[in-house]
Amino acid sequence: MSTPMPDPVRRQLASPALAGIWRRARSHVEQNGLSPTGKITVDLETATAEVLGGLLGRTIAARKTKIDIADLDQALRGSAAQCGLLSVLEVLGGPLKDRSALRTEKAAQTASLWAQLDTELKAVGLQDRPWVPRWIDGLRRAGLLARARGDASLLISQVCAVLGALRPALDGGESTGRWELGQLASSHTKGAHGLDSQALAAAAVLRAVAAATDRPDPTTAQERRDLWLSVGVNPDNVSGTVIVWGLRPPGKGSWATMMRSRADLGLVTHITLQEWEVAAGLEPWAAPAELIRICENPQVLQAAAAARVSRPLLCVSGNPSIIGLLAIAALAAQGIPAAYHGDFDAAGIEIANRLHRLGVEPWRMSRRDYLDAVATLSPLNSIALAGDVPSCEWDAELTATMNHMGLAVHEEALLDALLGDLS
Incomplete structure (x- = not known):
């Protein structure tokens, strides 16, 4: 007045x-x-x-x-x-x-943000992916854009830029050409910490990765790490390893010489990404005709070391880390044959499929091997399959047989046969 x-x-x-x-x-x-x-x-x-x-x-x-x-x-x-x-x-x-006007303005701003998301997804070629609706619905439910407040538009731009960089892996391709997490963040967000675990951009990107790979949204640090690794992003270069036993690289360099000495001493070696970048990735790991066998679980390699088997064994410890994928891709590139054995369960078959696409052959992973293993199970050590087994790329009958039997077989159940192959 x-x-x-x-x-x-x-x-x-x-x-x-x-x-x-x-x-x-x-x-x-x-x-x-x-x-x-x-x-x-x-x-x-x-x-x-x-x-x-x-x-x-x-x-x-x-x-x-x-x-x-x-x-x-x-x-x-x-x-x-x-x-x-x-x-x-x-x-x-x-x-x-004027709360009515504020609501109208807020609704218009929100609609504009979702329209921006559609536009930027189209710009990076992801707008028509089948996982996008689940991802967007999850963003709405979690209120990620609302939590970004005045930075929501910037958040959308950063997230879509990151997803564009990861598109080959999101589309199901093998991502052995890796990113360091800090490098990815520096290239597509406000700085090297833009994809740290507490950042909204990281939460949005990982929800997209989960949707694209048909996994639940991550709730733990390990789940977040596994999702990054699944699309070729390495959260760090020292914690992810590939474990090796009996590896005797034929080269004359310092690393190859060291590895032969460790093999002679009967030592297990954990090879990190840092070691790969400095030395291990610069030399062949085996002669072209030497078969390198790969297992999923550390207990198998532990048993191999205890038995002091004569042939080399690599262990990827579940879903392969970046260093595991790099090493396996290098074996294929160098003409070194590789064979993999993992658990007879949904996750094990999926890992085997991924490695098979990298040129790794199955190792005692046929329908006959599965049935022989099931026959040795007792009621006390029988484990039900959790969910349907994905289509097996090397044995069309294996998936149907596993789903029919409804039993998982961990690779430790075939330990005697596996160790026999390594002796």
Whole structure:
């Protein structure tokens, strides 16, 4: 209001008896586009009814009653206040907010953000992927864009840029050409820490990876790490390893010489990505005709070391890390044959499929091998399959047989046969 309200009038209107009315009136007009129309319902005590009746110029009973906002506005204009309801509310409680307009504006901003997401997904060639609807629904449910607030548009741009860089892996290709997590973040976000575990961009990207690989959204550090590794992103270069036994590289370099010495001493070696980059990736791991066998579980390599088998064995410890994939790809590139054995379960077959696409042959992973292993199981060590087994790329009958039998066989159950092949 242009003319300040006289203090006596202000004190009268600020009476505690009227506080509930002003509170309801403020809420109403803020939800009503700041229009002084409509009605509010209030419970009137005697004191409030008397003050309100005096203001409106009529007797009002002390009970629940409806107040016409337009009448209240007009009464205030004709009173000593000499201003309408909106001005009175601002004098008593500060500036009003047009919440209806704010909702409309927010809805428009939100729609614009989702439209931006569609546009940027199209720009990186991912808009039509079957996993995208699940991913977007998950973003909505988790409120990730809302949590980004004023940075939501930037978040979308960064996330889509990262997904574009990972598109070959998201499309099911093997990602042996790896990224360091910090490098990926530096290239596509605000800095090297843009994809750290607490960053919203990391949460959004990993939800996309989970959707693309048909996995649940990650809830643990290990699950987040596994998702990064599945698309060729290495969270660090020292914790992921490939474990080797009896590896005797034929080269004359320092690393090959060291590995032969370790093999002669009967030592197990954990090879990290850092070691690969500095030395291990610079020399062949075996002669071209030498078969390198690969297992899924460390217990198998442990048993091989205890038995001091004569042939080399690599262990990828479950889903292969970046170093595991790099080593296996290098074997194929150098013409060194490799064969893999893993668990007869859904995860084991999926890992075997991935390695098979890299040129690794199955090792005792046929339908006959599975049935022979099942025949040795007792009721005490029989384990039910968890979920359907994916299609097996090297033995069309294996998947159907496993799903029919409904039993998983961990590779330790074939330990004697595996060790026999390595002796």
